[in-house]
Amino acid sequence: MDPTVVAQATGDWAFVLDNAPYLLVGAVLTVVLTVVSMLLGFLVGFPAGIVEVYGGRVSTFLVETVGIVLRGTPIVVILIFMYFVFSTPSLTLGLFDVTVTLSDAFIASVLGLGLRSAAYQSQIFRGALQSVDEGQLEAARSVGMSKLEAIRHVVVPQALRRSIPGFQNEVTIVLKDTSVVFAIGLAELLTRSYDLFVRQTTAVLEVVLFVSAIYFVLTFITNRGLDLIGSYYEIPGGEQA
Amino acid sequence: MSDNEHTYLLEVDRVSQSYGTEKVLRDISFEMDRGDVTVLVGPSGSGKSTMLRCVNRLTEIDSGNIYLDGERITGPDVDVNELRKEVGMVFQDFNLFAHLTARQNIMLGPRRVLGLDKEEAGKRADEHLEMVGLTPQADSYPGELSGGQQQRVGIARALAMEPKLMLFDEPTSALDPELIGEVLEVMRDLADRGMTMLVVTHEMSFAREVASEMLFLDGGKIVERGPPEQLFDRPEEDRTASFLRRITEMHS
Amino acid sequence: MSEPVVDTTHEEGETRLSTGGLGRTLLVAAGVVFWGWLLLRWANDWLGGLFVPVGQPFVAPATIESLGASIPGLAGAFDALAFAVEYLPALSEGLWLTLVLTVLGIFFGFFIAVPLSVARVYGNLSKYVSLLYTELLRGTPLLAQLFVLYFGLNISGYVPGFLDGVFANNAAWAALVGFILNSAAYQSEYIRSALQSVDTGQLTAGRAIGLSKVDAIRYVVLPQGLRFAIPGWTNELIYLIKYSSLAAFITVPELFKRANDIASSNFRYTAMFTITAVLYLALVITASRMMNYVEDRTAIPGLGTGSGR
Structure with missing residues (x-):
């Protein structure tokens, strides 16, 4: 092989290694974004799922319609929309003497990823709630629980366990989709890779493969970790979710 | 060894088979002439279904030999697909191809295995549907048929390959009691036409009426064999007597 | 690795769109208007200005706008409509590319997905090759994959002569390759779980009438498995319609790119992206309806869930 090519190749990998800390900060942001978006998605999506199963006509219709719009629109459109429409100025939070400044891009990203995820999570919970046997609700009512109590103490605990596989899938989807915030320039993993390879264009492949590997490791860990949680909460003899 | 020594239609010669460390069949030997109806009976786990599956090599044997019409059918050099053209099988849970109509179920083998064209295969399917009395159901899907009807299609599907030997693996066990009769009737009819049949069943009235020989298996061994009258009326082994008594009580 | 139940949850979310008499009628009417307009638009522009200049x-x-001005109270709505009408011709071109890339991506992806899934279920060594492929492709973001193909490998620089110029921008080829490879991985997962849900007795029965293993898979297992895979396939089609928008970041002028370009020149982001969202929704809803229809048409009584829908 031409020695200069070899030198250059090692040079490009050296470039990747030199900038690994820069990329890893991006990876941390990717993880934070995933976690916060999933949380928002849960806080909104879980009640939404309950409304879809037990809600009245109007509330069900509203929740379903918003859900269809969020699930039927590309995440990049949602993110751009959040960025330009709900463009909030950066937000400064004071927590235990630590002040964190959230950029407008970060807020838009969390809103976009989180609400879109809520629309999917509502479907996961709806499916799980509906899969709990009717008899469970009746049995709970027959020992004197109100409908609300029966849902809360009997149906929901079973449904939550059943929603673990769906939830698992959703985490990896959100994790991968954090890359799309590239569109609004938030400096997460993929954006940082782009910033790097436009600086040293010979290292494009090396940089992108490196960040792909990081994504792969993250999704892999997430999946295996949630597998463990799933088997931990499995009810012996209970139906597989 | 010359194949000419083996003049039976089916000869099972000292066959053993194990699943993991568990011995399922131990040194089984028996033979069938053309037109014979041999009924295998025995408690669950006695190896009778495994014996059946060894004959068309859905299960492989560990040692021994099996000959069909004088040809050795065990051993690595035998083309199992060729063998299976000659041996029809009827399953306990029917296993009709769920995406095909009754008629298409019967046609698939003749078309894809025997290479018949669509018309010939269709003609053959119609003949066999008529034989099992299901001409009106030709275009129904398995999901639209009763269990008894499905099993009759299963029999027709196997027969359409024009096999030398038919294997029946508990053909009525998955059926509601009122549907068993129609399947047994088709099987009886088949025996009358001279088909060679090896049958695993708990239907003792069928065995008594139709079987030319019965084999009682227990623990992977043939405990007793003979004509049905012998096994039912003058069994030599206590185990045979008690099993047949129990099974007859249960199914009457 | 996802389990079948996961796919169903998402699928229902995607395809279970509003029902009810009035809602249904409105939806059909909207569909007729949308596709009527789109087909006329394409016809007009391709045939060199059939009705109005290209x-x-x-x-x-x-x-x-002047129509709206004469009706008090509705002027705002008409203004918005006028704005949409002004930019729809440009967006319709982007819609075409979005549709073509999605359909071709799914189509060619399917032919890679079937062997991948068969290998996963019935293969020995090939099982692991298939597993590695699907895990890698499903474990990394599509956008990163597009970056690898376009920026890293410069795929669009190697487009063979006879394909050159099929798309206005050769980057579309990089996007298409990305969609095919990515979609193959997802489709193979859906088909795999569908194949595994086919009763093992079916394969046994196929072998028992003398079919070879390959033939038994081909004539017995696949026809059933592919039917079971239709809901997953619907999912994948919808996924790709939406995610084809990522091609914009490797300069492919599909729907989102067009909208984004227009918005950055007129600064009316909200309006532009609202219109864009509506157009994507129209595609997604059409796709899910169409696939439900396919599912009903291919349903076999008593087989799987097809009949129960």
């Missing part, structure tokens, strides 16, 4: 709206925005 790229010009069918109805002049000014006409709509």
Whole structure:
């Protein structure tokens, strides 16, 4: 092989290694974004799922319609929309003497990823709630629980366990989709890779493969970790979710 | 060894088979002439279904030999697909191809295995549907048929390959009691036409009426064999007597 | 690795769109208007201006605006409509590319997905090759994959002569390759779980009438498995319609790119992206309806869930 090519190749990998800390900060942001978006998605999506199963006509219709719009629109459109429409100025939070400044891009990203995820999570919970046997609700009512109590103490605990596989899938989807915030320039993993390879264009492949590997490791860990949680909460003899 | 020594239609010669460390069949030997109806009976786990599956090599044997019409059918050099053209099988849970109509179920083998064209295969399917009395159901899907009807299609599907030997693996066990009769009737009819049949069943009235020989298996061994009258009326082994008594009580 | 139940949850979310008499009628009406307009638009522009000059709206925005001005209280709505009408011709071109890339991506992806899934279920060594492929492709973001193909490997620089110029921008080829490879991985997962849900007795019965293993898979297992895979396939089609928008970041002028370019010149982001969202929704809803229809048409009584829908 031409020695200069070899030198250059090692040079490009050296470039990747030199900038690994820069990329890893991006990876941390990717993880934070995933976690916060999933949380928002849960806080909104879980009640939404309950409304879809037990809600009245109007509330069900509203929740379903918003859900269809969020699930039927590309995440990049949602993110751009959040960025330009709900463009909030950066937000400064004071927590235990630590002040964190959230950029407008970060807020838009969390809103976009989180609400879109809520629309999917509502479907996961709806499916799980509906899969709990009717008899469970009746049995709970027959020992004197109100409908609300029966849902809360009997149906929901079973449904939550059943929603673990769906939830698992959703985490990896959100994790991968954090890359799309590239569109609004938030400096997460993929954006940082782009910033790097436009600086040293010979290292494009090396940089992108490196960040792909990081994504792969993250999704892999997430999946295996949630597998463990799933088997931990499995009810012996209970139906597989 | 010359194949000419083996003049039976089916000869099972000292066959053993194990699943993991568990011995399922131990040194089984028996033979069938053309037109014979041999009924295998025995408690669950006695190896009778495994014996059946060894004959068309859905299960492989560990040692021994099996000959069909004088040809050795065990051993690595035998083309199992060729063998299976000659041996029809009827399953306990029917296993009709769920995406095909009754008629298409019967046609698939003749078309894809025997290479018949669509018309010939269709003609053959119609003949066999008529034989099992299901001409009106030709275009129904398995999901639209009763269990008894499905099993009759299963029999027709196997027969359409024009096999030398038919294997029946508990053909009525998955059926509601009122549907068993129609399947047994088709099987009886088949025996009358001279088909060679090896049958695993708990239907003792069928065995008594139709079987030319019965084999009682227990623990992977043939405990007793003979004509049905012998096994039912003058069994030599206590185990045979008690099993047949129990099974007859249960199914009457 | 996802389990079948996961796919169902998402699928229901995607495809279970509003029902009810009035809702249904409105939806059908909206569909007719949308596709009627789109087909006329494409016909007009491809045939060199059949009704109006190429790229010009069918109805002049000014006409709509003046119409709105005469009806008090609705002026705002008509203004918005006029704005949409002004840019729809440009967006319709992007819609075409979005649709073509999605359909071709799914189509060619399917032919890779079937062997991948068969290998996963019935293969020995090939099982692990298939597993590695699907895990890698499903474990990394599509956008990163597009970056690898376009920026890293410069795929669009190697487009063979006879394909050159099929798309206005050769980057579309990089996007298409990305969609095919990515979609193959997802489709193979859906088909795999569908194949595994086919009763093992079916394969045994196929072997028992003398079919070879390959033939038994081909004539018995696949026809059933592929039917079971239709809901997953619907999912994948919808996924790709939406995610084809990522091609914009490797310069492919599909729907989102067009909208984004227009928005950055007129600064009316909200309006532009609202229109864009509506167009994507129209595609997604159409796709899910169409696939439900396919599912009903291919349903076999008593087989799987097809009949119960």
